[in-house]
Amino acid sequence: MTIPRTIEWIPKAEGELMPGLIRLIDQTLLPEKLDYIETTDIQEVWHAIKTLQVRGAPAIGIAAAMGIAAAAQESASDSTENIIATVDQAGAYLATSRPTAVNLFWAIDRMQRLANNNGKLSAIDLKIALIKEAMRIRDEDAAMCRAIGEHGTVLLKDGDTVLTHCNAGSLATAEFGTALAPIYVAKEQGKNIKVYADETRPLLQGSRLTAWELMQAGIDVTVICDNMTAQVMKEGRIDAVMVGADRIAANGDAANKIGTYGVALLAKAHNIPFYVLAPSSTIDMDTATGKDIPIEERADKEITHGFGTATAPDGVKVYAPAFDVTPTELITAIITEKGDYIIK
Numbered sequence: 001m002t003i004p005r006t007i008e009w010i011p012k013a014e015g016e017l018m019p020g021l022i023r024l025i026d027q028t029l030l031p032e033k034l035d036y037i038e039t040t041d042i043q044e045v046w047h048a049i050k051t052l053q054v055r056g057a058p059a060i061g062i063a064a065a066m067g068i069a070a071a072a073q074e075s076a077s078d079s080t081e082n083i084i085a086t087v088d089q090a091g092a093y094l095a096t097s098r099p100t101a102v103n104l105f106w107a108i109d110r111m112q113r114l115a116n117n118n119g120k121l122s123a124i125d126l127k128i129a130l131i132k133e134a135m136r137i138r139d140e141d142a143a144m145c146r147a148i149g150e151h152g153t154v155l156l157k158d159g160d161t162v163l164t165h166c167n168a169g170s171l172a173t174a175e176f177g178t179a180l181a182p183i184y185v186a187k188e189q190g191k192n193i194k195v196y197a198d199e200t201r202p203l204l205q206g207s208r209l210t211a212w213e214l215m216q217a218g219i220d221v222t223v224i225c226d227n228m229t230a231q232v233m234k235e236g237r238i239d240a241v242m243v244g245a246d247r248i249a250a251n252g253d254a255a256n257k258i259g260t261y262g263v264a265l266l267a268k269a270h271n272i273p274f275y276v277l278a279p280s281s282t283i284d285m286d287t288a289t290g291k292d293i294p295i296e297e298r299a300d301k302e303i304t305h306g307f308g309t310a311t312a313p314d315g316v317k318v319y320a321p322a323f324d325v326t327p328t329e330l331i332t333a334i335i336t337e338k339g340d341y342i343i344k
């Protein structure tokens with residue numbers, strides 16, 4: 001099974017972590033072209049997150065961690081104090097890229113804490129410690145995704161069909177994904193699970209990314225437009241909905257790609273279980289309810305000129321929230337790497 005790796009740290013010399021560079025799949029080019037961005041530049045990392053070259057909550061966090069490690073590496077200073085200041089500045093800067101996915105802030109905080117707690121290290125040792133921490137964040141995410149897959153696959157039986165929205169697959173994480181992880185684990189176990197991927201307007205993460213990565217892995221996937229979901233459910237084609245999350249509030253409300261809330265309402269109306277799969281780093285106990293989750297608004301152009309062609313008149317008013325919040329009562333279970341946490 002071929003599962004793409006969306007983000008990696010590539011050391012320039014074998015056996016040495018430093019110097020290295022960040023290698024990202026440029027997700028804006030998929031499915032037409034599989035191409036990579038290689039960088040150590042913090043502004044390029046910010047731009048990659050902002051423009052969705054790298055996207056998906058866990059992948060954004062990993063990109064930020066590696067971006068901070070790269071900023072420290074690139075500093076010419078041999079003063080530990082200056083490296084810590086660089087880390088703090090790089091973190092504050094990357095925090096302005098996207099507001100909703102809590103994994104971004106969680107990863108930045110983890111890198112900043114590492115730097116600030118290691119003021120006794122030499123500058124060079126601190127730089128290496130930062131790269132190791134970014135790699136740990138990446139590796140832990142890969143392990144969490146696999147564990148989510150193992151817990152989640154228990155909910156699926158051979159022959160089931162899962163509907164998913166957006167891309168919460170390998171492209172959105174270190175490896176394996178969250179919502180797609182149970183499907184990959186099922187395939188390893190010899191179970192045959194089919195997937196319906198909502199195309200996910202306006203940026204088509206479902207049709208461009210989810211369909212692409214599932215096809216790479218040899219999984220049976222069917223793309224539908226977002227407005228076909230109700231009909232597809234009514235026809236009895238869906239056994240379960242599995243989606244990811246960008247932030248889960250303390251009460252279990254879950255923010256995810258715009259359109260997820262509608263899918264949850266439809267699942268309820270058709271008596272289909274609706275599962276949210278996410279690593280525990282997506283749960284934000286400092287955010288009490290979904291009302292407190294900041295919702296990113298995207299540029300009008302992403303709606304009026306999606307992929308280059310005008311699809312609305314010039315100058316028309318647009319409202320473009322990138323996420324919505326599914327209330328906890330519509331969620332059958334939240335599945336983390338620790339097992340499934342049943343809401344009701």
Ligand code: MRU
Pocket residue numbers: 052055056057058101165166167168169172173177178179205243244245246256257258322
């Ligand atoms: O705007 P995006 O593409 O970053 O939105 C991504 C999603 O909504 C994903 O479902 C979510 O981040 C979970 S990824 C495991």
